[in-house]
Amino acid sequence: MxxxxxxxxxxxxxxxxxxxxxxxxxNVLMGxxxxxxxxxxxxxxxxxxxxGQTEVGGIGIQQTLVYLTIANLQLYFLRPQxxxxxxxxxxxxxxxxxxxxxxxxxxxxxxxxxxxxxxxLPMVVVSVPVALIVGELESPASFSAGLAYVxxxxxxxxxxxxxxxxxxxxxxxxxxxxxxxMMYRLIGNFATGALVPLWFMPDALRVxxxxxxxxxxxxxxxxxxxxxxxxxxxxxxxxxxxxxxVALVGIIQWVWERAFLRTVIQGG
Amino acid sequence: xxxxxxxxxxxxxxxxxRFGGRLGGLRTLFTQQYDTTLAVDDxxxxxxxxxxxxxxxxxxxxxxxxxxxxxGILVPTGGEVRVGGLVPWEQREQNALQIGVVFxxxxxxxxxxxxxxxxxxxxKLYRVDAARYARAHERLVELLGLEPFxxxxxxxxxxxxxxxGDLAAAMLYEPRILYxxxxxxxxxxxxxxxxRQFVEETNRERGTTIMLTTHDLADVERxxxxxxxxxxxxxxxxxxxxxxxxxxxxxxxxxxTLAGETEDxxxxxxxxxxxxIEQGAAKLSIRFDPALIAVADLITVVIARHPVSDISIVxxxxxxxxxxxxxxxxxxx
Numbered sequence: 001m002x003x004x005x006x007x008x009x010x011x012x013x014x015x016x017x018x019x020x021x022x023x024x025x026x027n028v029l030m031g032x033x034x035x036x037x038x039x040x041x042x043x044x045x046x047x048x049x050x051x052g053q054t055e056v057g058g059i060g061i062q063q064t065l066v067y068l069t070i071a072n073l074q075l076y077f078l079r080p081q082x083x084x085x086x087x088x089x090x091x092x093x094x095x096x097x098x099x100x101x102x103x104x105x106x107x108x109x110x111x112x113x114x115x116x117x118x119x120x121l122p123m124v125v126v127s128v129p130v131a132l133i134v135g136e137l138e139s140p141a142s143f144s145a146g147l148a149y150v151x152x153x154x155x156x157x158x159x160x161x162x163x164x165x166x167x168x169x170x171x172x173x174x175x176x177x178x179x180x181x182m183m184y185r186l187i188g189n190f191a192t193g194a195l196v197p198l199w200f201m202p203d204a205l206r207v208x209x210x211x212x213x214x215x216x217x218x219x220x221x222x223x224x225x226x227x228x229x230x231x232x233x234x235x236x237x238x239x240x241x242x243x244x245x246v247a248l249v250g251i252i253q254w255v256w257e258r259a260f261l262r263t264v265i266q267g268g
Numbered sequence: 269x270x271x272x273x274x275x276x277x278x279x280x281x282x283x284x285x286r287f288g289g290r291l292g293g294l295r296t297l298f299t300q301q302y303d304t305t306l307a308v309d310d311x312x313x314x315x316x317x318x319x320x321x322x323x324x325x326x327x328x329x330x331x332x333x334x335x336x337x338x339x340g341i342l343v344p345t346g347g348e349v350r351v352g353g354l355v356p357w358e359q360r361e362q363n364a365l366q367i368g369v370v371f372x373x374x375x376x377x378x379x380x381x382x383x384x385x386x387x388x389x390x391x392k393l394y395r396v397d398a399a400r401y402a403r404a405h406e407r408l409v410e411l412l413g414l415e416p417f418x419x420x421x422x423x424x425x426x427x428x429x430x431x432x433g434d435l436a437a438a439m440l441y442e443p444r445i446l447y448x449x450x451x452x453x454x455x456x457x458x459x460x461x462x463x464r465q466f467v468e469e470t471n472r473e474r475g476t477t478i479m480l481t482t483h484d485l486a487d488v489e490r491x492x493x494x495x496x497x498x499x500x501x502x503x504x505x506x507x508x509x510x511x512x513x514x515x516x517x518x519x520x521x522x523x524x525t526l527a528g529e530t531e532d533x534x535x536x537x538x539x540x541x542x543x544x545i546e547q548g549a550a551k552l553s554i555r556f557d558p559a560l561i562a563v564a565d566l567i568t569v570v571i572a573r574h575p576v577s578d579i580s581i582v583x584x585x586x587x588x589x590x591x592x593x594x595x596x597x598x599x600x601x
Contacts, residue, residue, distance in 0.1 A: 008392045009392045013389065023380055096336065096371075100369060102362070103361070104361065
């Protein structure tokens with residue numbers, strides 16, 4: 001009922017955000033440059049780490065390099081601006097308008113993030129050739145792995161948005177959260193497995209990373225792509241993502257209800 | 269049945285105590301001590317459908333805080349509110365559909381989008397169907413003269429244009445209630461007048477209930493029959509503008525310009541309810557109480573005694589009244 005009533009609003013918010021992406025062309029291109037540099041550096045480091053061997057711990061160098069290239073390439077599309085948006089709106093005192101809409105605030109944020117991501121998608125045309133030059137690209141391990149990857153990528157996007165939203169909602173308490181955000185970026189980035197594949201992590205660390213939601217953003221979809229999901233089965237890898245997507249809906253609901261009670265609109 | 273009912277509304281803000289001096293920042297971070305301020309302190313009133321009321325008070329009196337609670341974006345510390353039968357902060361989304369909000373100091377339009385796109389987005393957000401949208405859009409574009417800058421990004425609009433855009437956005441989905449928070453702040457005379465005309469027409473022709481918060485008493489004198497005056501979060505006065513003026517300034521002033529200059533002191537008038545309170549070179553200011561003496565009688569006496577070149581009657585203005593209330597901290601009965 002509410003979904004049908006709100007759908008046109010969500011689509012319109014998304015469309016506005018697609019257009020915004022192209023107002024900030026410089027940002028879009030800088031993002032690709034940064035991704036290219038990251039992939040290039042990781043390739044050098046991991047080649048050196050392999051020290052001329054073609055296989056370490058049963059994992060071939062080619063598979064590792066393809067993993068790292070894909071992981072960082074897709075991360076370019078999985079950096080939602082949700083928490084930044086929330087902070088900006090709170091700091092400028094504009095959050096009041098967002099809250100006074102007949103459409104729930106979290107759903108407005110998801111619609112924005114969807115618009116951002118869709119707006120970035122055409123950049124595949126630029127980012128894939130860049131990745132091809134600086135890193136290693138290969139087609140998915142199999143046709144079914146490719147299909148599963150698409151599903152897993154979408155789930156990764158959902159989880160990335162949700163996690164970013166939880167972080168952003170904390171601004172309702174702190175008003176300022178640059179430090180918190182930095183910590184999140186550092187831990188979050190590492191724990192996605194985009195810098196070090198989980199299969200190379202020491203057991204204790206890997207267990208920690210596997211119980212955290214971040215691996216769903218990079219490691220889970222990319223390991224499916226290269227045909228090496230952690231548990232060996234694609235469906236159980238997807239199940240982990242579904243679990244987090246559902247759990248985060250509950251977490252967001254819980255945080256949001258409390259955040260709203262804390263609203264202090266700046267100025268006015 | 270009133271459309272807005274506010275009953276013993278209280279809003280208390282709690283902030284961690286700030287410390288100055290060395291390591292003050294660190295103490296602020298870890299302190300368990302809070303400073304509390306009562307922004308709204310036991311406010312009660314009710315507003316009937318179709319009323320246009322002025323909600324007055326000085327800076328920090330609690331006006332905006334009240335409006336925020338009425339629009340459901342701030343949860344009160346205590347008290348009850350019903351807007352069109354809804355509790356605004358609990359049924360936030362239904363409430364949003366029946367209210368429009370304009371804040372003079374901010375804009376609800378999207379900074380980077382052309383005005384037209386902002387309006388379309390508002391239309392979708394408030395579930396306005398295509399036919400209704402077309403009708404409302406056409407009416408507002410004409411009434412507010414938006415045509416010349418519909419395609420301009422909001423950030424490039426002048427303040428007056430932007431405010432017109434904001435009014436259009438707030439009325440696009442034809443809400444029953446409109447909250448205007450200092451809508452004329454910073455506008456020039458022409459823009460102010462245009463704004464007032466729009467507010468007046470919206471109230472008169474559509475029957476929209478309007479709650480107007482302002483510092484500009486000219487807005488109130490022009491638009492509102494009833495005012496609610498708050499100071500330090502408390503209601504000091506709730507009633508008609510005429511009644512307030514009557515209590516504070518029952519007299520009028522008769523300003524007389526004499527035909528020639530005179531150095532001599534003018535003798536007292538000797539009339540009940542009238543007195544000369546100021547004498548200039550060619551000017552007399554006479555204060556009189558219309559309840560005690562008719563204007564015509566007074567003028568007859570003045571003209572008989574002095575050669576007069578001009579004469580005018582000055583009504584007391586609300587500004588003086590408000591200044592007096594704020595200084596006294598209470599309203600005379």
